[in-house]
Amino acid sequence: MTPPTGITQALAAPEKLGVHLRRDIALAPYTTMKVGGPADYFATVTSVDQMIGLVRWAQAAALPYFVLGGGSNMLVSDAGIRGLVIHNRCRQVRLEQPPRSAAEAHLFAESGAAMAGVARQSIRDGLxxxxxxxxxxxxxxxxxxxxxxxxxxxxxxxxxxxxILNEGGQIVEFHLADLAYAYRDSSLKRRKPLRAGFLPVVLSATFRLAHGDPQEVRARAESYLAHRRRTQPAEPSMGSTFVNPPGDYAGRLIELAGLKGARIDGVEVSSLHANFLVNPGGVGKATAGDVIRLMEQIQTTVQTRLGVALEPEVQLVGEW
Ligand SMILES: Cc1cc2nc3c(=O)[nH]c(=O)nc-3n(C[C@H](O)[C@H](O)[C@H](O)COP(=O)(O)OP(=O)(O)OC[C@H]3O[C@@H](n4cnc5c(N)ncnc54)[C@H](O)[C@@H]3O)c2cc1C
Structure with a gap:
């Protein structure tokens, strides 16, 4: 891509934040599906100050940016992402000490912290x-x-x-009402193919948790993990590919349509859970194009055989 006016001279600015800006970085290794083309510019941030500085710099330079978390809910196109991909590794987690008598505790975490790690921390604290x-x-x-x-x-x-760091570079506190939450959706999520742009960035969040019986809390978490291991494939995937239609399960419909095990090049419908498409070969063995073709085959077959339209749950990111 041709850098916007002013970018070439300004490219040194991130270094002052301690952020190293790299060019043409393949995104496949940064996603759980292990497919996807390059980012024009790529930078890893490890502190909230770096995140704020880098986003404000990109906004001032009119360089579209895209925040990449664990890459576990997206399919990056083979053409990749134009603009700057910000790899978020701001990972601090801490318990905000409540008064001893308080029934609730607050757990604070930066937005690059692994969600499972935040949960484990809460469990260790008996919350x-x-x-x-x-x-x-x-x-x-x-x-x-x-x-x-x-x-x-x-x-x-x-x-x-x-x-939240908003489009204008200001830090604002969002509460539940501002996020307009619905099933796997919020005011921050856009249901369309995503490109780099000038969207708000989540910097951190605080959770309100209750004190629990540590043994019971641990046992519950263990049972959830065991259930996962039994019911979901371990190979690279994007999790659930399609949204469950009202009153039904996408996986059940895909299996009923006879598509378990269906394959296009490196990508296949998991034989363990039909709503998971897996890339058993990992990086270099499948393309986003293979994934899209298999998704389209599933949508057409389920529509024709069962009369149900399946909608993607994963976000299609980049240039298609
Ligand atoms: C095996 C597997 C199982 C899964 N199971 C579940 C499940 O049970 N329930 C469930 O809800 N999900 C599940 N998922 C989907 C996924 O884990 C979640 O949606 C997860 O919350 C995505 O987080 P991420 O950091 O990977 O987001 P990414 O995929 O990196 O990003 C998703 C979107 O959020 C945006 N984004 C990420 N971080 C920020 C930020 N700091 N500020 C602004 N925008 C940001 C990105 O730009 C992108 O648009 C599963 C996925 C896999 C691979």
Whole structure:
């Protein structure tokens, strides 16, 4: 891509934040599906100050940016992402000490912290409310944007507040009402193919948790993990590919349509869970094009045989 006016001279600015800007970095290794083309510019941030500085710099330079968490809820196109991909590794997690008598405790975490790690920390502290998240891949930022959930729990149940860096570069506190949460959706998530742009960035969040019986909390988390291991494939995937249609399960319909084990080049419908498309060969063995073709085959077959239109749950990111 041709850098916007002023970018070439300004490219040194991130170095002052301690951020190293790299060119043409393949994104496949940074996603759980292990497919996807390059980012024009790529930078890893490890502190919230770096994140704020880099986003403000990109906004001032009119360089579109895209925040990459765990890459676990997206399919990056083979053409990749034009602009700057910011790899979020701001990972601090801490318990905000409540008064001894308080019934609730607050857990603070930066947006690049692994959501499962945040859950594990809460469990170590004997707190209840986030056990469901021990089995979720990806970062807290991705979970806050997508209202991640499992085992009957979801982000919106326990979120107290999130700090957001908005399109204008200001830091604002969002509460539940501002996030307009719905099933795997929020005001921060856009349901369309995504490109780099000038979207708000989640910097951190605080959860409101209750004190629980440490043994019970641990046992619940263990049972969720064991359930995952039994029911979901371990190979590279994007998690659930399609949204469950009202009153049904996408996986059940895909299996009923006879598509379990269907394959296009390196990508196949998991034989363990039909709503998971897996890339058993990992990086270099499949393309985003293979994934899209298999998704289209599934949508057409399920529509023709069962009369149900399946909608993608994963976000299609980059240039298609
Ligand atoms: C095996 C497997 C199992 C899964 N199981 C579940 C499940 O049970 N329940 C569930 O809800 N999900 C599940 N998922 C999907 C995924 O783990 C969640 O959606 C997760 O919350 C995504 O987080 P991430 O950091 O990987 O986001 P990414 O995929 O990196 O990003 C997703 C979107 O969020 C945006 N984003 C990420 N971080 C920020 C930020 N800090 N600020 C602004 N925007 C940001 C990105 O730009 C992108 O648009 C599963 C995925 C896999 C691979």
């Amino acid at each position: 209840t409310g986030l056990e469901w998240a021990v089995s979720i891949p990806g970062t807290l930022g991705g979970a806050v944007v997508g209202n991640a959930g499992a085992h009957g729990g979801e982000i919106k149940d326990r979120l107290e507040a999130a700090l």
